[in-house]
Amino acid sequence: MDFMSVIEKQGVSRRDFVKFCTGVAVTLGLPVSMGERIAEAASSPKRPPVLWLSAQECTGCTETLLRTNHPTLEKLILELISLDYHETLNAGSGHQAEEARLKSMKENEGKYILVVDGSIPVKDGGIYCKIGGQTVQSILEDMGSKAAAVIAIGSCASWGGVPSADPNPTGATPAHEVLKNKGIKTPVINIPGCPPNPYNFLSTVLYFLTLKKLPELDDQGRPKFAYGRLIHENCERRPHFDAGRFANQFGDEGHRKGYCLYKLGCKGPETHANCPVILFNDIGAGAWPVGTGHPCFGCTEKGVGFTLPLHSPARPKYITPPALFDEVLPGKEGASSGIKSLATGVAGVAIGAAGAAMLTGLGKKDDEKQDKEE
Amino acid sequence: MDINRRDFLKTAVVGGSLVLSSGARPADASMPRELPPEAVGILYDATLCIGCKSCMYNCKQFNSVEGGALYSKGATDPPYEFRTPQEIWDAPKALSSKTLNVIRVHRSGTGENKDSAENGYSFIKQHCLHCIAPTCVSVCPVAALKKDPDNGIVYYEEDRCIGCRYCMLACPFRVPQYEYEKAFPQVRKCQLCRHRIKEGSFSACCEFCPTGASIFGKVADLKVEAQKRLELKPGQEYDYPVQKVDSGEKMRRPVSKYLNHIYGAKEAGGTQYMMLAGVPFDLLGFHKNVDETFLPDLTWAYISKIPAVIVGVLLVGAGTWAITSRNKKADKEE
Amino acid sequence: MNQNDIKMWTPTTTVLLLIMGAGGLVALYRMFFGLGAVTNLNSIWPWGFWIAFDVLGGVAMAAGGFIIAGAVYILNWKKYKPIVRPAVLNAFFGYLLAAIAIFLDIGQSFRIWHPMVMWQVNSIMFIVAIHVVLYTSTLAAESSPMIFEKLKMTGLLNFMNKIMVPVVLFGVLLSTLHQSSLGAVYLIIPSKLSPLWYSSLLPYHFLVSAVLMGLSMVSFETILSTRVFNHKPDMDILSGLAKGSLITVSLYLIMKLWDLVTVAGIGMAFTGSTSSNMYLLEMVIGVILPFILLISRDRRSNMRSIFSVNVLVIAGIVLNRMNVALFGLADYAGKTGVDYFPSWMEFALTAGMVAFAILGFKVSVKYLNLFPEEAH
Structure with missing residues (x-):
């Protein structure tokens, strides 16, 4: 059965599917025409194998992926990739599951995508999280070294998340650090968030499938299309911030009126994510933390996130929007052009007058003598 | 033109003493050198400023009402920077006759680190500093700019102003602005929300600052607070007061690295608006040459000599005339 | 050639009248639509071309009045009597122009009388305002005998002649204060004005350079008038003025050099920046060349070289005033990113006022007895 007939069976027209792929392309910041290519790649019969490794995690990342408002499409994505291993979603369990993992790893060595959620405990030899008697650290090192790419999904896998919060009893470490410490060079993409937005994950996967390369990443390994801007820059409450209208307490007049949550500790000004743009759960406007009246906590x-106090004021990362802030002293050293040309003009007139004076005064001594003789 | 020499000398002396008695009275005329005890001011801490421009917005709102420093008779709306019947646009980049208070920025290199001079940036809030000895007050020929003897606010009386704009030239901080676009223009500058203080309130920029970057208070208290902040260690947590220096509302946050300098404590003889920052103030638009001199002294040095010049010129002139005209007569008699 | 031969209606007059008319229109436009519509002034350049050229330059050019009047009436140097009237009239026009320029330059022109009643003795501007009013009146009084003579009002004429000495003394006093106070205006901006010009001695610089300018201006006019009336120049007067110029320019040179060394440092004059170039130009044209030319006794008794010195000095001192008011602020203003170039209307009004002065002087030459000794 080919891919299109499968999805049509599930009530999705080809048109709807291409539309969805176009949406993904836009999320990625790619041209709309890219939608066709994404649809092509996504419906290709050769489904790339994906292995999903869960470490110290809460399953929130899986849940968010499952509970998006397009269950059919979400399912499709899980079907269009060959999800060979996922502890929560596996049909089988125990040795069966482990066997499936090892088999897929062997068959698809260097081609599969490894998705990691949860942080990796490294303290005390990594004993705080084990699967099938093996520490998750060693599993990750093994799987990571043989993967085409690693996608660290969620804050825990990306930078440590909740388990790494002070005092970090398990030595929770993000996936990319574990691999780096082992000298494994497999590229790692971080999709942080607690939970991350599923579309950022899907978009990344489809980008990789379509263009066979990683999307552009920032210095923390996050795809720029999703994490390139501060929450603050696209926040729907930004006009309140700019006009100095702040909620001072939960439930006060400003809070009820939907004013800016900066004073309640909103971390939007120092947190990079596209939450205010793509929102969550496809239920329309306001479906994200700030939209519901809670300050962003910077996951x-x-x-x-999980590091700064929840309600401490944010320290803005940089100046936004930059164009509306003027330099204190925008000029350069020395005179500027207008006054310079005036000076040149005045100097010209003065030199002209002086030159003429010198010529008449000194050039014609004879006239003078005549004058005197008269 | 034979006039009696005695008469002439008499006229000269009477004229001279008339000028002396009515004109320059050096003792009470020189500018104040000390703050009024109840002087109020603002402390701006650039390390706390997040560039939200809430102060700018609210400054304009609350100064456009009657009594405010931006009020024009008959105006119903605040003076926006740009306005047509269809659209309003108000994103001031610098002080203007429509903007008394502006947040500007200094950027260097990659501009990544807040309050750092290298590869960093810093905000600065620019408005009137309310000097202890204001140049604008000292240079105004008609006393349209005055310093309130009680709270030290430098305020403006539009009915006196002739529009010579000497205040704009004289101000070392480039503060006074002029309404060039109007046929009957005024000077506009921050008057520290004097109208609100009269009603028992305080400066709008401080009231609406979300972080306590601008706080209002008595200058003496603000100085103590500023000094306290300079003695904190970077990284240490500190409860920063919000709105007013003595307010109950505090915001706890880690201390940034301060430059060990309270701008305005001594500059131009001291000001009532003081600033703290992590970046040298000459990068934030404050000229290095503004030292601790009471600037009005520079002109007073000249003015205080005028009575002596008057007497001197009249006496010497009259004396010379007396001698030379006697010589002439003597010549004639010979 | 005598007065009656001066033709009033010449092509030059027509051109001057046209320029005046244009200036008048600009002035009217300014009264109705404000400064912003006419000038390019802005927050960093509150004072522009009008203050620099019309007011500072005009007042400096008018300095001849008090010097010659003082020399004749106070020092009783009667040999200069023939040039008192043109000198005083010239001063009167200079001040009138400055007053008109100030009237148009201040934002609320019809409050120009405010300083007279709202005293603020800390303000140099107040001092300046009082002086402009008093000295313009004094100059009017000093020139009034010419009018009374013309109108044959002997009573008033005699009265004026009687009180002339105190009037002149008062004028000398006011001029001393006024010329120096224009320099003192800039004492308050040590952080803005380039150290090439800023100095605590600025008032004295203005006074001494005004004396130099006044002497040259008078000499310049005297030479011009000899051309108009086509008679032999009184070399005694001219070389006397030249000697005065030499003394003044020597003093001025020492003061300028002293300031350069003690305030700015010699290096600052040679940085190649706009301000240092303007400084050098001002020094060469207005101070050094005149000094060199005047030092020789031969040249001091040579009408042509006196004339060139006059032109040099006038150009140099006007340059100095424009430097203090405009170009000395260029470095400070450059950093703020705010630029200034006068609008065409600022130039037009200035040209109109200059035309007015020339025409006014011409009318006076024709109808008033400006050169009493020479008329017969």
Whole structure:
């Protein structure tokens, strides 16, 4: 059965599917025409194998993927990739599951995508999280070294998340650090968030499938299309911030009126994510933390979420929007052009007058003598 | 033109003493050098500023009402920077006759680190500093700019102003602005929300600052607070007061690295608006040459000599005339 | 050639009248639509071309009045009597122009009388305002005998002649204060004005350079008038003025050099920046060349070289005033990113006022007895 007939069976027209893929392309910041290519790649009969490794996690990342408002499409994505191993979603369990993992790893060595959720405990030899008697650290090292790419989904896998919060009893470490410490060079993409937005994950996977390369990443390994801007920059409450209208307490007049939550500790000004743009759960406007009246707590940003006090004021990362802030002294050293041309003009007139004076005064001594003789 | 020499000398002396008695009275005329005890001011801490421009917005709102520093008779709306019947646009980049208070920024290199001079940026809030000895007050020929003897606010009386704009030239901080676009223009500058203080309130920029970057209070208290902040260690947590220096509302946050300098404590003889920052103030638009001199002294040095010049010129002139005209007569007599 | 031969209606007059008319229109436009519509002034450049050229330059050019009047009436140097009237009239026009420029330049022109009643003695501007009013009146009084003579009002004429000495003394006093106070205006901006010009001695610089300018201006006019009336120049007067110029320019040179060394440092004059170039130009044209030319006794008794010195000094001192008011602020203003170039209307109004002064002087030459000794 080919892919299109499967999805049509599930009530999705080809048109709807291409539309969805176009949406993904837009999320990725790719041209709309890319939608066709994504649809092509997504419906290709050769489904790329994906292995999903769960470490110290809460299953929230899996849940968010499952509970998006397009269950059919979400299911499709799980079917269009060959999800060979996922502890929560596996049909089988125990040795059966482990066997499936090892088999897929052997068959698809260097081709499969490894998705990691949860942080990796490294303290005391990594004993705090084990699967089938093996520490998750060693599993990750093994799987990671043979993968085409690693996608660290969720804050825990991306930068440590909740388990890494002070005092970090298990030595929770993000996936990319575990691999790096082992000298494994497999590229790692971080999709932080607690939970991350499923579309950012899907978009990343489809990008990789379509263009056979990783999307552009920032210095923390996050795809720029999703984490390139501060929450603050696209926040729907930004006009209140700019006009100095702040909620001072939960439930006060400003809070009820939907004013800016900065004073309640919103971390939007120091957190990179596209939450206010793509929102959650496809239920329309306001479906994200700030939209519901709670300050952003900075889950996608290392050193912010689970690190800073929930209600402490944010320290803005940089100046937004930059164009509306003027330099204190925008000019350069020396005179500027207008006054310079005036100076040149005045100097010209003065030199002209002086030159003429010198010529008449000194050039014609004879006239003078005549004058005197008269 | 034979006039009696005695008469002439008499006229000269009477004229001279008339000028002396009515004109320059050096003792009470020189500018104040000390703050009024109840002087109020603002402390701006650039390390706390997040560039939300809430102060700018609210400054304009609350100064456009009657009594405010931006009020024009008959105006119903605040003076927006740009306005047509169809659209309003108000994103001031610098001080203007429509903007008394502006947040500007200094960027260097990659501009990544807040309050750092290298590869960093810093905000700065620019408005009137309310000097202890204001140049604008000292240079105004008609006393349209005055310093309130009680709270030290430098305020403006539009009915006196002739529009010579000497205040704009003289101000070392480039503060006073002029309404060039109007046929009957005024000077506009921050008057520290004097109208609100009269009603028992305080400066709008401080009331609406979400982080306590601008706080209002008595200058003496603000100085103590500023000094306290300079003695904190970077990284240490500190309860920063919000709105007013003595307010109950505090915001706890880690201390940034301060430059060990309270701008305005001594500059231009001291000001009532003081600033803290992590970046040298000459990068934030404050000229290095503004030292601790009471600037009005520079002109007073000249003005205080005028009575002596008057007497001197009249006496010497009259004396010379007396001698030379006697010589002439003597010549004639010979 | 005598007065009656001066033709009033010449092509030059027509051109001057046209320029005046244009200036008048600009002035009217300014009264109705404000400064912003006419000038390019802005927050960093509150004072522009009008203040620099019309007011500072005009007042400096008018300095001849008090010097010659003082020399004749106070020092009783009667040999200069023939040039008192043109000198005083010239000063009167200079001040009138400055007053008109100030009237148009201040934002609320019809409050120009405010300083007279709202005293603020800390303000140099107040001092300046009082002086402009008093000295313009004094100059009017000093020139009034010419009018009374013309109108044959002997009573008033005699009265004026009687009180002339105190009037002149008062004028000398006011001029001393006023010329120096224009320099003192800039004492308050040590952080803005380039150290090439800023100095605590600025008032004295203005006073001494005004004296130099006044002497040259008078000499310049005297030479011009000899051309108009086509008679032999009184070399005694001219070389006397030249000697005065030499003394003044020597003093001025020392003061300028002293300031350069003690305030700015010699290096600052040679940085190649706009301000340092303008400084050098001002020094060469207005101070050094005149000094070199005047030092020789031969040249001091040579009408042509005196004339060139006059032109040099006038150009140099006007340059100095424009430097202090405009170009000395260029470095400070450059950093703020705010630029200034006068609008065409600022130039037009200035041209109109200059035309007015020339025409006014011409009318006075024709109808008033400006050169009493020479008329017969």
